[in-house]
Amino acid sequence: xxxxxxxxxxxxxxxxxxxxxxxxxxxxxxxxxxxxxxxxxxxxxxxxxxxxxxxxxxxxxxxxxxxxxxxxxxxxxxxxxxxxxxxxxxxxxxxxxxxxxxxxxxxxxxxxxxxxxxxxxxxxxxxxxxxxxxxxxxxxxxxxxxxxxxxxxxxxxxxxxxxxxxxxxxxxxxxxxxxxxxxxxxxxxxxxxxxxxxxxxxxxxxxxxxxxxxxxxxxxxxxx
Amino acid sequence: xxxxxxxxxxxxxxxxxxxxxxxxxxxxxxxxxxxxxxxxxxxxxxxxxxxxxxxxxxxxxxxxxxxxxxxxxxxxxxxxxxxxxxxxxxxxxxxxxxxxxxxxxxxxxxxxxxxxxxxxxxxxxxxxxxxxxxxxxxxxxxxxxxxxxxxxxxxxxxxxxxxxxxxxxxxxxxxxxxxxxxxxxxxxxxxxxxxxxxxxxxxxxxxxxxxxxxxxxxxxxxxxxxxxxxxxxxxxxxxxxxxxxxxxxxxxxxxxxxxxxxxxxxxxxxxxxxxxxxxxxxxxxxxxxxxxxxxxxxxxxxxxxxxxxxxxxxxxxxxxxxxxxxxxxxxxxxxxxxxxxxxxxxxxxxxxxxxxxxxxxxxxxxxxxxxxxxxxxxxxxxxxxxxxxxxxxxxxxxxxxxxxxxxxxxxxxxxxxxxxxxxxxxxxxxxxxxxxxxxxxxxxxxxxxxxxxxxxxxxxxxxxxxxxxxxxxxxxxxxxxxx
Numbered sequence: 001x002x003x004x005x006x007x008x009x010x011x012x013x014x015x016x017x018x019x020x021x022x023x024x025x026x027x028x029x030x031x032x033x034x035x036x037x038x039x040x041x042x043x044x045x046x047x048x049x050x051x052x053x054x055x056x057x058x059x060x061x062x063x064x065x066x067x068x069x070x071x072x073x074x075x076x077x078x079x080x081x082x083x084x085x086x087x088x089x090x091x092x093x094x095x096x097x098x099x100x101x102x103x104x105x106x107x108x109x110x111x112x113x114x115x116x117x118x119x120x121x122x123x124x125x126x127x128x129x130x131x132x133x134x135x136x137x138x139x140x141x142x143x144x145x146x147x148x149x150x151x152x153x154x155x156x157x158x159x160x161x162x163x164x165x166x167x168x169x170x171x172x173x174x175x176x177x178x179x180x181x182x183x184x185x186x187x188x189x190x191x192x193x194x195x196x197x198x199x200x201x202x203x204x205x206x207x208x209x210x211x212x213x214x215x216x217x218x219x220x221x222x223x224x
Numbered sequence: 225x226x227x228x229x230x231x232x233x234x235x236x237x238x239x240x241x242x243x244x245x246x247x248x249x250x251x252x253x254x255x256x257x258x259x260x261x262x263x264x265x266x267x268x269x270x271x272x273x274x275x276x277x278x279x280x281x282x283x284x285x286x287x288x289x290x291x292x293x294x295x296x297x298x299x300x301x302x303x304x305x306x307x308x309x310x311x312x313x314x315x316x317x318x319x320x321x322x323x324x325x326x327x328x329x330x331x332x333x334x335x336x337x338x339x340x341x342x343x344x345x346x347x348x349x350x351x352x353x354x355x356x357x358x359x360x361x362x363x364x365x366x367x368x369x370x371x372x373x374x375x376x377x378x379x380x381x382x383x384x385x386x387x388x389x390x391x392x393x394x395x396x397x398x399x400x401x402x403x404x405x406x407x408x409x410x411x412x413x414x415x416x417x418x419x420x421x422x423x424x425x426x427x428x429x430x431x432x433x434x435x436x437x438x439x440x441x442x443x444x445x446x447x448x449x450x451x452x453x454x455x456x457x458x459x460x461x462x463x464x465x466x467x468x469x470x471x472x473x474x475x476x477x478x479x480x481x482x483x484x485x486x487x488x489x490x491x492x493x494x495x496x497x498x499x500x501x502x503x504x505x506x507x508x509x510x511x512x513x514x515x516x517x518x519x520x521x522x523x524x525x526x527x528x529x530x531x532x533x534x535x536x537x538x539x540x541x542x543x544x545x546x547x548x549x550x551x552x553x554x555x556x557x558x559x560x561x562x563x564x565x566x567x568x569x570x571x572x573x574x575x576x577x578x579x580x581x582x583x584x585x586x587x588x589x590x591x592x593x594x595x596x597x598x599x600x601x602x603x604x605x606x607x608x609x610x611x612x613x614x615x616x617x618x619x620x621x622x623x624x625x626x627x628x629x630x631x632x633x634x635x636x637x638x639x640x641x642x643x644x645x646x647x648x649x650x651x652x653x654x655x656x657x658x659x660x661x662x663x664x665x666x667x668x669x670x671x672x673x674x675x676x677x678x679x680x681x682x683x684x685x686x687x688x689x690x691x692x693x694x695x696x697x698x699x700x701x702x703x704x705x706x707x
Binding site for chain 2: 102104154180181182183184185186187188189190193194197
């Protein structure tokens with residue numbers, strides 16, 4: 001994956017560049033908004049990570065500029081501002097995801113990988129399949145190895161999200177945001193309990209595990 | 225070019241006084257001018273009517289008794305005090321009788337009204353000036369101007385071509401005008417003096433008040449933050465201004481106080497974990513140089529900094545909400561749905577620790593709120609309730625919503641040990657306060673403070689009430705204004 005990082009803090013940018021490289025991606029760094037815009041406009045990037053406060057041109061204006069030129073590269077906004085409203089402004093400007101500083105790199109990586117896959121989105125598909133697990137979005141039914149599994153509405157949405165991003169790491173925060181539409185940190189890790197309940201339903205009585213815990217990051221739905 | 229006014233004119237009071245004075249004076253002059261011109265014209269009409277009547281009377285006298293009777297009547301009328309002007313002259317303009325001794329030349333030559341006022345001399349006046357007898361009085365130059373008066377008259381001819389003049393002195397309207405003029409000057413002077421006095425007392429008083437307010441302002445700016453603007457108790461607009469500014473100052477100093485408290489708390493409560501963080505890193509460096517040891521130390525460091533970030537975010541959020549400044553938008557949300565969402569989120573976690581979490585909520589309860597903030601506050605409260613009731617027999621947490629007196633209450637009831645001491649219940653919502661019994665539980669001590677700040681932001685309130693048993697936390701919202 002080719003990633004453009006627009007971040008003015010040298011240390012943070014270098015760290016991101018190195019960390020993305022270690023994760024097997026190519027990352028380029030621009031240190032101000034204008035350079036970032038020029039690079040994004042000419043280069044063919046899969047995902048952009050844009051800081052909100054940048055010299056010469058702020059992040060939101062950069063994104064809006066790209067969008068007005070028909071550039072649809074997924075953008076993740078990094079920001080020190082964390083209020084819900086800031087998030088809304090960021091997404092309205094054309095950002096696809098929003099992450100508040102300070103963040104864990106595992107969180108950023110998971111989100112960037114999800115964004116990359118969004119281009120080839122499964123949004124249009126009505127049936128998701130992972131291994132022998134099958135989820136029908138229209139009839140709201142879930143089957144594994146042909147056997148129907150009964151899920152609560154929230155469990156269904158949780159599984160739907162996990163299956164849409166099957167093979168990718170999904171963090172707890174991503175689940176909380178996308179399945180529950182909350183952006184705060186619950187004090188207790190309530191998400192883990194939801195996931196283990198779901199795991200019980202889709203794994204109990206079947207041969208192989210399918211919902212994996214990725215240590216220090218989150219969860220991944222993967223066959224085999 | 226800048227017009228520099230003397231300092232006294234730079235005060236609003238002086239300017240207003242001057243402006244009012246000029247306006248009033250202008251009005252007075254206009255009024256007086258209108259009145260005098262109206263009364264002068266009325267007087268003139270009246271005079272002319274009188275003269276007409278006189279002429280008709282004389283005409284009747286002439287027709288009844290001929291010239292001798294006319295002359296007698298004229299002489300008789302002439303002698304009355306304050307009489308009109310009467311004059312009978314022959315066809316050539318020679319005066320035969322009447323009370324007029326001399327006339328401006330040419331007056332008798334045309335019949336009808338004398339178009340413009342003319343001057344004349346009354347019979348018996350100006351004798352001293354006329355040392356040398358002059359035969360032709362009418363042609364004599366008017367030597368004694370001070371005894372000549374202005375008058376208007378009606379000139380008519382008798383059938384025998386003799387001239388009859390009846391006129392009236394114009395002295396009266398002129399005297400009237402003089403009186404009005406004096407009155408006007410007098411009134412204007414009184415107004416000027418009155419204006420000055422009003423300015424002196426009112427303006428200077430206002431100036432003094434303003435000066436005292438700006439002095440107090442300077443003192444406050446100078447660092448006397450507890451200082452307030454003077455309020456005299458008169459209840460006038462200056463008092464209202466001072467009161468409002470004082471309220472503002474109190475609010476500002478409240479915010480300031482809050483900010484100070486926050487920084488104190490940050491200093492105190494973040495320093496401890498930061499020290500711990502540093503010590504751990506130091507110990508790892510000094511200790512066994514094994515990969516596993518480093519790994520453990522680093523993981524602990526990350527966990528500790530995550531906790532720090534959480535605490536820091538919570539502090540920031542609380543102070544923003546308490547300051548009433550937040551970009552968060554309010555919209556109409558259903559509290560019942562918000563409660564169900566949070567309960568649904570926590571239900572598996574509660575079950576895991578053996579707590580029954582239920583929300584027998586039906587219907588909809590609309591408030592002006594922010595789903596995210598309310599969700600966060602409620603989840604903090606529910607989280608606490610689960611944590612503290614976990615040890616009880618048949619631990620249960622119930623979340624209910626009810627409407628009462630135009631307010632909507634969201635209640636979270638647990639059957640744990642509760643907080644028996646009322647003082648402790650009050651303190652529980654303060655920042656970083658962790659009651660003795662909760663020391664063993666994980667948490668930053670900010671959960672309830674955040675909930676309280678969220679309620680304050682929603683113009684509602686957070687109350688901790690004793691349950692039976694356990695603790696009941698009540699979040700009270702004002703009902704949405706429009707439906």
